[in-house]
Amino acid sequence: xxxxxxxxxxxxxxxxxxxxxxxxxxxxxxxxxxxxxxxxxxxxxxxxxxxxxxxxxxxxxxxxxxxxxxxxxxxxxxxxxxxxxxxxxxxxxxxxxxxxxxxxxxxxxxxxxxxxxxxxxxxxxxxxxxxxxxxxxxxxxxxxxxxxxxxxxxxxxxxxxxxxxxxxxxxxxxxxxxxxxxxxxxxxxxxxxxxxxxxxxxxxxxxxxxxxxxxxxxxxxxxxxxxxxxxxxxxxxxxxxxxxxxxxxxxxxxxxxxxxxxxxxxxxxxxxxxxxxxxxxxxxxxxxxxxxxxxxxxxxxxxxxxxxxxxxxxxxxxxxxxxxxxxxxxxxxxxxxxxxxxxxxxxxxxxxxxxxxxxxxxx
Amino acid sequence: xxxxxxxxxxxxxxxxxxxxxxxxxxxxxxxxxxxxxxxxxxxxxxxxxxxxxxxxxxxxxxxxxxxxxxxxxxxxxxxxxxxxxxxxxxxxxxxxxxxxxxxxxxxxxxxxxxxxxxxxxxxxxxxxxxxxxxxxxxxxxxxxxxxxxxxxxxxxxxxxxxxxxxxxxxxxxxxxxxxxxxxxxxxxxxxxxxxxxxxxxxxxxxxxxxxxxxxxxxxxxxxxxxxxxxxxxxxxxxxxxxxxxxxxxxxxxxxxxxxxxxxxxxxxxxxxxxxxxxxxxxxxxxxxxxxxxxxxxxxxxxxxxxxxxxxxxxxxxxxxxxxxxxxxxxxxxxxxxxxxxxxxxxxxxxxxxxxxxxxxxxxxxxxxxxxxxxxxxxxxxxxxxxxxxxxxxxxxxxxxxxxxxxxxxxxxxxxxxxxxxxxxxxxxxxxxxxxxxxxxxxxxxxxxxxxxxxxxxxxxxxxxxxxxxxxxxxxxxxxxxxxxxxxxxxxxxxxxxxxxxxxx
Numbered sequence: 001x002x003x004x005x006x007x008x009x010x011x012x013x014x015x016x017x018x019x020x021x022x023x024x025x026x027x028x029x030x031x032x033x034x035x036x037x038x039x040x041x042x043x044x045x046x047x048x049x050x051x052x053x054x055x056x057x058x059x060x061x062x063x064x065x066x067x068x069x070x071x072x073x074x075x076x077x078x079x080x081x082x083x084x085x086x087x088x089x090x091x092x093x094x095x096x097x098x099x100x101x102x103x104x105x106x107x108x109x110x111x112x113x114x115x116x117x118x119x120x121x122x123x124x125x126x127x128x129x130x131x132x133x134x135x136x137x138x139x140x141x142x143x144x145x146x147x148x149x150x151x152x153x154x155x156x157x158x159x160x161x162x163x164x165x166x167x168x169x170x171x172x173x174x175x176x177x178x179x180x181x182x183x184x185x186x187x188x189x190x191x192x193x194x195x196x197x198x199x200x201x202x203x204x205x206x207x208x209x210x211x212x213x214x215x216x217x218x219x220x221x222x223x224x225x226x227x228x229x230x231x232x233x234x235x236x237x238x239x240x241x242x243x244x245x246x247x248x249x250x251x252x253x254x255x256x257x258x259x260x261x262x263x264x265x266x267x268x269x270x271x272x273x274x275x276x277x278x279x280x281x282x283x284x285x286x287x288x289x290x291x292x293x294x295x296x297x298x299x300x301x302x303x304x305x306x307x308x309x310x311x312x313x314x315x316x317x318x319x320x321x322x323x324x325x326x327x328x329x330x331x332x333x334x335x336x337x338x339x340x341x342x343x344x345x346x347x348x349x350x351x352x353x354x355x356x357x358x359x360x361x362x363x
Numbered sequence: 364x365x366x367x368x369x370x371x372x373x374x375x376x377x378x379x380x381x382x383x384x385x386x387x388x389x390x391x392x393x394x395x396x397x398x399x400x401x402x403x404x405x406x407x408x409x410x411x412x413x414x415x416x417x418x419x420x421x422x423x424x425x426x427x428x429x430x431x432x433x434x435x436x437x438x439x440x441x442x443x444x445x446x447x448x449x450x451x452x453x454x455x456x457x458x459x460x461x462x463x464x465x466x467x468x469x470x471x472x473x474x475x476x477x478x479x480x481x482x483x484x485x486x487x488x489x490x491x492x493x494x495x496x497x498x499x500x501x502x503x504x505x506x507x508x509x510x511x512x513x514x515x516x517x518x519x520x521x522x523x524x525x526x527x528x529x530x531x532x533x534x535x536x537x538x539x540x541x542x543x544x545x546x547x548x549x550x551x552x553x554x555x556x557x558x559x560x561x562x563x564x565x566x567x568x569x570x571x572x573x574x575x576x577x578x579x580x581x582x583x584x585x586x587x588x589x590x591x592x593x594x595x596x597x598x599x600x601x602x603x604x605x606x607x608x609x610x611x612x613x614x615x616x617x618x619x620x621x622x623x624x625x626x627x628x629x630x631x632x633x634x635x636x637x638x639x640x641x642x643x644x645x646x647x648x649x650x651x652x653x654x655x656x657x658x659x660x661x662x663x664x665x666x667x668x669x670x671x672x673x674x675x676x677x678x679x680x681x682x683x684x685x686x687x688x689x690x691x692x693x694x695x696x697x698x699x700x701x702x703x704x705x706x707x708x709x710x711x712x713x714x715x716x717x718x719x720x721x722x723x724x725x726x727x728x729x730x731x732x733x734x735x736x737x738x739x740x741x742x743x744x745x746x747x748x749x750x751x752x753x754x755x756x757x758x759x760x761x762x763x764x765x766x767x768x769x770x771x772x773x774x775x776x777x778x779x780x781x782x783x784x785x786x787x788x789x790x791x792x793x794x795x796x797x798x799x800x801x802x803x804x805x806x807x808x809x810x811x812x813x814x815x816x817x818x819x820x821x822x823x824x825x826x827x828x829x830x831x832x833x834x835x836x837x838x839x840x841x842x843x844x845x846x847x848x849x850x851x852x853x854x855x856x857x858x859x860x861x862x863x864x865x866x867x
Contacts, residue, residue, distance in 0.1 A: 235699035235731035
């Protein structure tokens, strides 16, 4: 009978499906392209010995999405949605670029100033400004949703559209290339042979986990997502719970913007973090959080983000052109939606139950 | 009279859900031209039996015969095609289109490719006349009361779906006495036409008023089917509960002396408290160690009064003084801190958080008072949960059960536990026993009286007068959004009824 409960626990775990999906993509790669898993160590001129290979790239390039998925999980768990994270990434990136060289904001500057590897603003201040800009965006979303009671989709749509404009205002409408090398560390650096961005994701994930699971905030978020009215009647300030979720999501978007602009050495108001909100939502859904809110798992959402990036890298390595990626992704979305539909779920549960019973009688 | 034959015959029905046996070897027959009451506590299996009959659930075992033929009811649509129709408590029609459209929905007559309005209205009118209802079929459905809407739903079931068996699930729970009688007239008409009616209700009076036969279920098993005249009321209740009625009687004797409570401390003083459009100014005081009953019809302002005291809405008139301090800040959280608790009227929408566990539901309010960063340890949470599961007798396999899976009575107990865990001074209970079974009802009534004994001030709001009379030390009567009278507990129900109706 013990086996029944283990099987059942596994089948009920939120981590199961994203892990299964990931395993399926990895197995596919193992068959189609044996070189996919190749890992090696090379000497990096700046950061010393480091690991390289597809798997490292997946985690390094996927880091911004994982961060955004963490924030998005909390927002969706309250029963909301944040469409503005892509724009928040752009704002955060623009903030960094403009502070590295304030002169960049002006149009008449010499190439000499533009491309020098130096800055007048201390790096910690630049990072702080990045984070502050994104967090403020989140706060704005939170105020619209919790205080002005605007529907989350509409409220965050405002910043989704306006945010890219704001990012361009900050950079004066230009795509700004960054030449200041210490800034590159966040997106390209290595600690002990692993990308810095992985450490950042781990840190934010830990922080978020502590925030929601070691305080009552996680319980309140789930409660608000399931039944906001009952939660309010129980004496919980549901407005502040929502405000916190959106603000935290903005914060996550800001870090993602920092890593992304650092990785690509530039800030582009139009393209930084484009479509990230949609990928993040997909990651959260894959992680088993319902779009209507309620129970959530941060880890499952992060794995969801990993799945999306593994899929992306796989598609690229198969030689599918970049502009056809969206079409390929649509297939992924469709499979996910089917797997998570009530009908398939019920069928799966029945399957697991029958398996469990068989084991039960066999023992 | 048409000769009675079996329309529906269900035999040996069994149905189990993971961990629960909902039905076990249940037989049920419905004859033509009878009104058959299906009785049982919450969790007895009534709704599962109905779901099996209407094709929402498939039985694990057993057979269903319709008019002597074995059938498998595949889906709710299929059951309608077979002539079984259900009218639910919440009418599932569209309020914004006309009565005629509602009746004919999906079966509209067409002419030249568009709806033949004249014919449709004609057909609808004929259907309405059959039940001799006074309704203008061209009006939007929303213009009529819930009672009329229900009868229109019945009309639709009969006329368009040509039902032979009609299931009425708690049809009278939101109707007043006049409307109930109207519905009963319709039911009698149908009965005489040979239609079989399954009637589900919590009101014993109504069962004896109209039902021909009674089937009692308990814990998923059939207790028996009886002719109504041969089953005295006391026995029916005893069969539903599976125990004797002495416990019910014992309660009222426990009431302690009222005189000694008269000079007890005033915990809450309500002075001219009101809110425009919600409640006219009300004066009231809540004292320690007593139960204040609030009687009033639906819409009399009783729920609104509770909401204002608890801070769900802010009043714009009058004042509220709690323990000698005037209240300026109205919100549930502030009330919680002041020691006021409210078990809201709508258990599903305002009370439980269905997808959370019993443990999480119980600690919710206490945790709200502690705030975000003083998180109760798991050990402490389990202690509290265990304590209240024991104290209130919450029936559950585990504290980690989701609250939505509990029966109504147990859900209500969980909400009570949520508030008792915060140790409130004032406990406002808005319809705490609505829609829950007789056993849990008695337990909750007992608990309220016991809490008052312990020094708490309880406010007991209920539409069942008998219950208010039994539990309360004082009774305030509300009518038309204001308080109209206050009585001691020695008042008789006739006086209360007349006050509520505005004849005194």
